[in-house]
Amino acid sequence: MTTTAQAASGNGSVLLEAQDLKKYFPVTRGILLSKVTGHIKAVDGVSFQLREGETLGIVGESGCGKTTTAKMVLMLERPTEGTIFFQGDDVYGGNEAQRKEYRSSVQAVFQDPWSSLNPRMRVKDIIAEPMVINWQLSRNEIQQRVMELLNNVGLNDYHSNLYPHEFSGGQRQRLAVARALSLNPKVIVLDEPVSALDVSIRAQIMNLLKDLQAEFGVSYILIAHHLATVRYMCHWVAVMYLGQIVELAPVKELFDNPLHPYTKALMSAALPSHPDTPQEEMILTGEVPSPLNPPEGCHFHTRCPMVMDHCAFDIPEVKEVTPGHFVSCHLY
Amino acid sequence: MAATETRKDVVLDVKDLRTYFRTRWGEVKAVDGVTFDLRKGETLGIVGESGCGKSVTMLSLMRLIPMPPGRIVDGSISLDGEDLLQLSEDEMSKVRGSKIGLIIQDPMTSLNPVFSIGNQVTEAIRIHQDIPRHSVMERALDVLRKVNIPAAETRVRDYPHQMSGGMRQRVVGAIGISCQPMVLIADEPTTSLDVTIQAQYLKLLKDLQQDSDLSLIFITHDFGIVAKMCDRVAVMYAGKIVEMGSVRDIFNNPSHPYTEALLASVPKMEEDVDRLYAIEGQPPTLHNLPPGCSFAARCPYVMDKCREQYPPEFNVAEAHHSACWRLE
Known part of the structure; x- marks a missing residue:
């Protein structure tokens, strides 16, 4: 994706940039003399930029590669090809010290706050752990910082001595956010941060995340499947299908003027917010094909309602239709 | 006359259903006086957060409550004129699956x-x-x-x-x-499915319903599903139905503060919202409910009376009622 043009249309400076990221998982057969029989192309050439103080949403169905992309950003998976630049430096090119610094400036909040917090650690130790590992601080300083973080996420000092099981889901997600904030990160990857929570609690956490962004200027990469959440939280949205970004645009542009047939289908499949909301009936047939053997040409052509003859063998190029709005489809 | 006409279509009539569980923290009133009816070919949504009693209501209808610790203390469930709570276990197993069908959330385990x-x-x-x-x-x-x-x-x-x-x-x-079956209960049937697959499945359920005049009960936490699928809605909070009415009445004129707050706290895809309304606090624990209205602690309009006495149902419009003292 021509990243320079995307940069021109935004205002903040580029903090993190992914260039043509690919992640192939080998599929093997046999146990002893195992042979590689194919590759699952979980992520197949993804490029995007993340600007300071902004949120990039990545939407798509299960198996589209959004979580693998997030893992590569977090350095939990090494890309098969492609690179990630952080403040201009190639994160995989640096030495151990640089990588450690990168890891502390990119933090994560995961979907399920019941499994992402160690049940045998007290809250104060959970939140302090990243600082103990990465910073040389005295015990007092750490204690102070833990209290500060707890207050930032709307909890109280006395919560610091409790264990995770003593908290409700929403409060646990607040703890996970506090831990992610502890090292003053520049980027936080939010992997479905509210989908495990109750409806009335979701708004609390989304508002908290927005407030923290305004206060600390942190950037978010939000992985989500719920389009309304994305509209509320994000500045930019990338729509993924079978390991590729099919459309990328500023949030308002994407929702007002979706171009890719898959984006349109996702929007028409989303549930209405009122019974009288007019809805286009555009129900896709079939299911997402296996990433082990994706269709030739445009990956989406097997389910696309607007399919044309050459979609089956021509791979569509990424085009910038209006400034900042990228789509990869033969219709444009 | 008109009243008897509509009564005729009623397939399922639930009156004052109470299902309690005995736990070591005391008696948990998971379902506490739930009353609703379901007409032929109609889709009823039961909405609420986890722990509000919507799934226990569904299990009570099927008489699948594990006893002990649970027990259906009071009420009646009449399906096609027959009170399910009076049936023997053998008779009930003939009803299950033939007169009431059930779709549960997770197709991986069901x-x-x-x-x-x-x-x-x-x-x-x-x-x-x-x-x-x-x-x-x-x-x-x-x-x-x-x-x-x-x-x-x-x-x-x-x-x-x-x-x-x-x-x-x-x-x-x-x-x-x-x-x-006459009644099909769907308990969060699409939460584990992807968005485009969910759309396919919801359309399928609608088609099936039109073909066979099936009555559907949708148990969900998602107002989007209600907006898309249901004719009437019951909103549950802490074991009770706090508001019930037609889908349009509930969306256009929510009269219980909880319904109002829930609707306001959901982000919308069609428009930009600057800031979502967030309901303060947590849902109450059911074994230790405060006297009075269970929503009082989180309610922005709370009055002294709310903390003392649980509100009765007030009629807001025809077939739209809500349990809130503000409507007195």
């Missing part, structure tokens, strides 16, 4: 992994319907085709793990409708 799809779909037919053995499989294929399973003849020999989540949920749906 099918048995060691039996083939065909075996599981025919089971209900074999038990409930008196048809010759050789035509049982034909009936099973019919229902599988009805839920749009491609190549049903070969798919019946498959096992659940050979199917995708969406296909499995279709099979669960096929079992649910295999004996042409």
Whole structure:
């Protein structure tokens, strides 16, 4: 994706940039003399930029590669090809010290706050752990910082001595956010941060995340499947299908003027917010094909309602239709 | 006259249902006086957060409450004029699956992994319907085709793990409708499915309903599903129905503060919202409910009276009632 043009249309400076990221998982057969029989192309050439103080949403169905992309950003998976630049430096090119610094400036909040917090650690130790590992601080300083973080996420000092099981889901997600904030990160990857929570609690956490962004200027990469959440939280949205970004645009542009047939289908499949909301009936047939053997040409052509003859063998190029709005489809 | 006319269509009539559980923290009133009816061909949504009693209501209707610790303390559930709570266990197992069908949330666990799809779909037919053995499989294929399973003849020999989540949920749906029930209860049937698959499944349920005049109960936490699928809605909070009415009444004129707050706290896809309304605090724990209205602690309009006495139901409009002192 021509990243320079995307940069021109935004205002903040580029903090993190992914260039043509690919992640192939080998599929093997046999146990002893195992042979590689194919590759699952979980992520197949993804490029995007993340600007300071902004949120990039990545939407798509299960198996589209959004979580693998997030893992590569977090350095939990090494890309098969492609690179990630952080403040201009190639994160995989640096030495151990640089990588450690990168890891502390990119933090994560995961979907399920019941499994992402160690049940045998007290809250104060959970939140302090990243600082103990990465910073040389005295015990007092750490204690102070833990209290500060707890207050930032709307909890109280006395919560610091409790264990995770003593908290409700929403409060646990607040703890996970506090831990992610502890090292003053520049980027936080939010992997479905509210989908495990109750409806009335979701708004609390989304508002908290927005407030923290305004206060600390942190950037978010939000992985989500719920389009309304994305509209509320994000500045930019990338729509993924079978390991590729099919459309990328500023949030308002994407929702007002979706171009890719898959984006349109996702929007028409989303549930209405009122019974009288007019809805286009555009129900896709079939299911997402296996990433082990994706269709030739445009990956989406097997389910696309607007399919044309050459979609089956021509791979569509990424085009910038209006400034900042990228789509990869033969219709444009 | 008009009143008796509408009563005639009522398939399911639930009155003052109370299901309590005995726990070591005391008695938990999971469902505490729930009253609603369901008409022929109608879709009723029961909305609420986790722990509000919506799933226990559903299990009580099917008489699947584990006893002990649970027990249905009071109330009546009349299905087609027959009180299910008076039936013996044997009689009830004839009703389950034949008159009331059930689709539960997780298609990964609701099918048995060691039996083939065909075996599981025919089971209900074999038990409930008196048809010759050789035509049982034909009936099973019919229902599988009805839920749009491609190549049903070969798919019946498959096992659940050979199917995708969406296909499995279709099979669960096929079992649910295999004996042409009058009422089909769907407990969060699409939460584990992807968005585009969810859209397919909801459309399928609508088509099935139109074909056979089925009455549907949708148990969900998602107002989007309610907006898309339901005719009427009951909003539950802490074991009680706090507001009930037609879908349009509830969306256009929510009169219980909880309904209002829930609707305001959901982000919308069609418009930009600067800031979502967030309900303060947590839902109460059911074994230690405060006296008075259970929502009082989180309610922005709370009055002294709310903390003392639980509000009765006030009529807001025809067939739209809400339990809130503000309406007095």
